[in-house]
Amino acid sequence: MDFSLSPQLRELQERTRRFIAEQVIPLERDPRQSAHGPSEELRRELVGRAREAGLLTPHASKALGGIGLTHIEKAVVFEEAGYSWLGPTAMNIHAPDEGNIHLMEEVATEAQKERWLRPQVEGRTRSCFAMTEPSPGAGADPSMLATTAVKDGDDYLINGVKWFITGAEGADYVIIMARMEDGSATMFLSDMDRPEIVLERSMDAMDSCFTGGHGVLRFNNLRVPASDVLGEVGKGFRYAQVRLAPARLTHCMRWLGQARRAHETALEYTRRRQAFGKPLAEHEGVGFMLADNDMDLHTARLNIWHTAWLLDQGEKGNYESSRAKVICSEAEWRVVDRSVQMLGGQGVTGETPVMRIFNDMRAFRIYDGPSEVHRWSMARKLVHLAETAAAAAEGPA
Known part of the structure; x- marks a missing residue:
């Protein structure tokens, strides 16, 4: 693997970062939101902004009007989009639409694509x-x-x-x-x-x-x-795997952006907030949490990039996406949980975005398969591979 980003990808990363900061985050307190998510009116406004920025539905093929991102490119761009909980909605890469767009491109007939997929890629439908x-x-x-x-x-x-x-x-x-x-x-x-x-x-x-x-x-x-x-x-179950392996991974990408934001919020607070004669970040207990956050973020990103690279090589990535889903959902959750702790009272109120991120992210360890189910599935595959290797080593009877 080459971990360097091409100039084109770095430019897209920076453009996405600016778009989220300037066009999306200012709308996070917009009243057109409820307990069931952004309203259709707000969604359309966000989609319009992404369209103007040239960032709408970037994972779709160029033939349908997208950018045709590879899985590695998605890893970089989706993390930036996920920095705001409204970012994936704005860029039309939120669940379940992102996974459905991928599945429809792979499986649907041309007539089905024109009827259902093209309007969705254009941001007109969900x-x-x-x-x-x-x-x-x-x-x-x-x-x-x-x-x-x-x-x-x-x-x-x-x-x-x-x-x-x-x-x-x-x-x-x-x-x-x-x-x-x-x-x-x-x-x-x-x-x-x-x-x-x-x-x-x-x-x-x-x-x-x-x-x-x-x-x-x-x-x-x-x-x-x-x-x-x-x-x-x-062939429904087979197509479900076509959808689920990449979709598990894109969840990891988007939530990594949210976890990074929680960490950066906590880092900024603890380096400024004074307690017992010095900034909180200089107290060992807080400093260790900052270091642990950095390690979890890096571990999650490496698992995402590696699995994305495998998918780009044409591998199915079912086992690896299960592994990444468990590692990322748990590592990213730990980052957010520590960030709440470091922020103290501000972490459990709406004074910072971290409380909202905490509430939104908890379900990530459950949907697209609970961590326990993925561990069980991985264990079965590990045992099967070990038994196959042992039988091959013994040779014919």
Whole structure:
């Protein structure tokens, strides 16, 4: 790996940093926000600013109007965008849209891209991804998928309930994961303004940074024509991996920006705030926390860049993205938690952005797979590799 940034990438990094500082952060206290995220009006204003700055949907292909960033380039730019909780919304790289754009570019037909993807890349529409279900349906274990799709002539009838569906309120289209009659899974596309799709409620959540919040959706005999199947019938779980491995990593990138901001806020405060005759940063207990923050930020960034590099080499990166997701979600959380501690009373109030970052980030250790599930999956793969190596070393019986 070459850790140097090209002049073009460094210029893009600096341009993104300036855009976030000058055009996005001033809107963080804009009243057009609720517990369920920025309003559509605010989102459109932010998107307009990014469009004018030439930074809208940079991960999309050049053919669709994006910059066509590689995974490594995304790592650099998305970290800068994530410095503000409104940055990903402004640049149209927030979840779930960022992952859906990647999936649609990889799998959708040309007709589907023109109908759903191009308006989304242009920032005119939003999407959601409907996979997670209430018990006993799919959660961390996708094999428990309960939503069904039954063939009916040339169409499919979809029935089921999904929840924790990020961005559901106000989304223009949805990607639905449903179980087929043979037990396989398929992804379907549908406009959200269908009467058979009911947004039952938006869920109360710790975070408030995702446009559209997290919704509960019910599908009541939703009729989807075969032309709106995403990819091939029966390959839903395979396509989920196409989406999830890069999407796990882009979460790490964006939250790294938030963690860096929390650290820099704490560093600025502790080097100025006096206590017991000297700045807080000169007290060993505080100084150690600053050093630990720096180590966690660097560790997270190295894992992101390495996994991004592997994806750029054409590797699937499933194992590595799981590893990065655990390392980054926990390291970045520790950074924010220490920053709250160093800020004292200011860390648990809205006097600084750190309290907001703390509330928003906690869920990162749960969504896209809890840390425990990723550790379990990694352990299984490690054991399998060890057993395979042992069997090969023993040779034929």
